[in-house]
Amino acid sequence: MAKYIFITGGVVSSLGKGVAAASCGALLQSRGYTVHARKFDPYLNIDPGTMSPFQHGEVYVTNDGFETDLDLGYYERFLGARLGRSDSVSGGRIYWDVLNAERRGDYLGATVQMIPHVSNKIKEYISAPTNTDFVVCEIGGTVGDIEGKIFLESIRQFANDVGRRNVMFIHLTLAPYLEKSGELKTKPTQMSVRNLLENGIQADMLIVRTPRMLEPDERAKIGMFCNLPAQNVISGIDVDNIYKIPLAYDAQHVFDIIADHFGLPHAAGNMEKFKRIEHHLSADLPTVTIGMVGKYFHVPDAYKSLNEALFHAGIQNNVHVKIKKINAEEFAPESCADVDGILVPGGFGVRGVAGKIAAAGYARETGVPYMGICLGMQVAVIDFARNVLGWADADSTEFNKNAKPVIDIMAAHDAENMGGTLRLGAYPCDITPGTLAHSIWSAEHISERHRHRYEMNIEYEKEFADAGMIISGRSPDGRLPEIVELKNHPFFIAGQFHPEFQSSPYTGHPMFNAFIAAAKKRKS
Numbered sequence: 339m340a341k342y343i344f345i346t347g348g349v350v351s352s353l354g355k356g357v358a359a360a361s362c363g364a365l366l367q368s369r370g371y372t373v374h375a376r377k378f379d380p381y382l383n384i385d386p387g388t389m390s391p392f393q394h395g396e397v398y399v400t401n402d403g404f405e406t407d408l409d410l411g412y413y414e415r416f417l418g419a420r421l422g423r424s425d426s427v428s429g430g431r432i433y434w435d436v437l438n439a440e441r442r443g444d445y446l447g448a449t450v451q452m453i454p455h456v457s458n459k460i461k462e463y464i465s466a467p468t469n470t471d472f473v474v475c476e477i478g479g480t481v482g483d484i485e486g487k488i489f490l491e492s493i494r495q496f497a498n499d500v501g502r503r504n505v506m507f508i509h510l511t512l513a514p515y516l517e518k519s520g521e522l523k524t525k526p527t528q529m530s531v532r533n534l535l536e537n538g539i540q541a542d543m544l545i546v547r548t549p550r551m552l553e554p555d556e557r558a559k560i561g562m563f564c565n566l567p568a569q570n571v572i573s574g575i576d577v578d579n580i581y582k583i584p585l586a587y588d589a590q591h592v593f594d595i596i597a598d599h600f601g602l603p604h605a606a607g608n609m610e611k612f613k614r615i616e617h618h619l620s621a622d623l624p625t626v627t628i629g630m631v632g633k634y635f636h637v638p639d640a641y642k643s644l645n646e647a648l649f650h651a652g653i654q655n656n657v658h659v660k661i662k663k664i665n666a667e668e669f670a671p672e673s674c675a676d677v678d679g680i681l682v683p684g685g686f687g688v689r690g691v692a693g694k695i696a697a698a699g700y701a702r703e704t705g706v707p708y709m710g711i712c713l714g715m716q717v718a719v720i721d722f723a724r725n726v727l728g729w730a731d732a733d734s735t736e737f738n739k740n741a742k743p744v745i746d747i748m749a750a751h752d753a754e755n756m757g758g759t760l761r762l763g764a765y766p767c768d769i770t771p772g773t774l775a776h777s778i779w780s781a782e783h784i785s786e787r788h789r790h791r792y793e794m795n796i797e798y799e800k801e802f803a804d805a806g807m808i809i810s811g812r813s814p815d816g817r818l819p820e821i822v823e824l825k826n827h828p829f830f831i832a833g834q835f836h837p838e839f840q841s842s843p844y845t846g847h848p849m850f851n852a853f854i855a856a857a858k859k860r861k862s
């Protein structure tokens with residue numbers, strides 16, 4: 339059976355529980371243990387797919403086509419874990435399951451109650467088999483939230499069911515610094531740990547978010563009030579990059595604390611991959627500028643995975659990547675005068691599309707490296723149809739129902755997906771040997787994640803190819819174009835999928851790595 343680490347948070351929200359959990363997982367991995375991650379969100383939405391990206395940042399998509407919030411991306415990136423539908427569970431989903439079971443008569447007429455019916459359902463999700471040594475479970479929200487109570491009750495029961503030595507509770511809190519008195523205040527942490535204890539949970543380790551390292555006397559004081567050894571009180575100091583956090587925890591012997599709890603031997607970890615990132619961040623390297631032509635810049639984290647993927651590719655190419663945000667609605671060729679590459683990301687709706695088409699056209703004509711993602715591929719196709727093939731009325735039927743439909747809802751995927759709903763999650767793609775795509779992925783069969791409704795219309799393949807835009811990746815049945823590229827261009831490639839969801843900070847993603855390499859070449 340896997341060992342479980344539960345991460346809760348108190349005092350305030352947004353303390354970075356996800357990154358803390360992922361960092362603890364990374365320390366375990368660095369000692370050779372396998373780790374899976376799960377997230378429980380007490381809110382009542384049934385899944386995050388319907389939650390506004392304006393509140394939650396980007397919609398992250400898993401391999402199994404679950405639309406979730408960007409926290410899952412941290413786990414996948416940090417841990418290389420592949421998460422899915424059963425790893426991102428909301429309160430709403432739990433209640434939905436329980437109430438549906440009640441309607442079906444599964445409870446045989448028993449009175450349906452928070453305990454045991456809801457708590458058992460939560461425990462069912464917690465204990466779903468993972469085949470890993472550890473499962474790191476984050477409990478969303480803040481201790482004291484009404485919605486969160488039943489989740490705390492369930493993890494308390496779970497620890498009692500499987501044995502206290504198989505479960506560790508890590509609690510994140512905040513120690514505010516009072517400028518006036520020059521003091522770090524520990525009372526909110528004490529209150530939060532007490533609040534947790536009221537739910538029957540004794541924290542085994544505290545990560546205290548502070549602007550500076552806790553002094554020994556502060557750790558001793560917190561330990562004394564919170565009923566745990568001072569050495570188990572860790573400073574979660576602010577850092578300028580999240581990949582420094584595993585190193586900061588390692589320096590404070592977090593692995594040894596976890597190992598002691600579970601009765602495992604102390605061991606030094608291999609932290610090289612994090613040291614490499616830390617070193618990259620401060621290294622004196624050239625900077626390439628990528629013009630990102632988008633329209634959601636006012637939403638914090640709207641392009642989270644994309645920004646990450648560009649950063650990862652910079653590490654692989656020994657350059658710093660600067661992202662120049664270009665508002666698609668105000669696009670002018672001059673906006674690209676100082677960029678080394680142009681990236682058009684995904685998007686929905688007609689607003690800003692004209693600027694994106696112009697950006698693709700600018701890259702096509704000037705030889706600036708171009709990478710298109712999803713809508714970024716569709717606009718490259720529309721530009722090519724209008725301005726190279728001379729089809730003035732070419733468009734996506736998303737924007738113009740009467741257009742020459744170079745981008746359309748394709749029957750093939752329509753049938754597969756219940757009539758025009760989003761194509762979501764990982765799909766296989768076959769790559770044509772000898773193409774740029776082939777040299778990028780070094781493979782003929784790849785899998786990338788999707789989130790879109792419209793597709794390039796394969797019926798026009800010949801006209802496009804004859805004029806220089808080829809389909810270099812397609813669905814195995816041959817009906818859905820997945821990658822297009824320009825033959826007579828230094829680097830022009832676009833995919834119908836979202837490669838950013840599979841980029842790793844340790845290896846990058848082939849498509850981004852190649853794009854940044856091309857931008858670096860262009861710059862020099």
Ligand code: GLN
Nearest residue numbers: 684685712713790791792
């Ligand atoms: N709006 C386009 C579609 O639905 C592109 C979506 C996207 O870029 N994710 O096909």
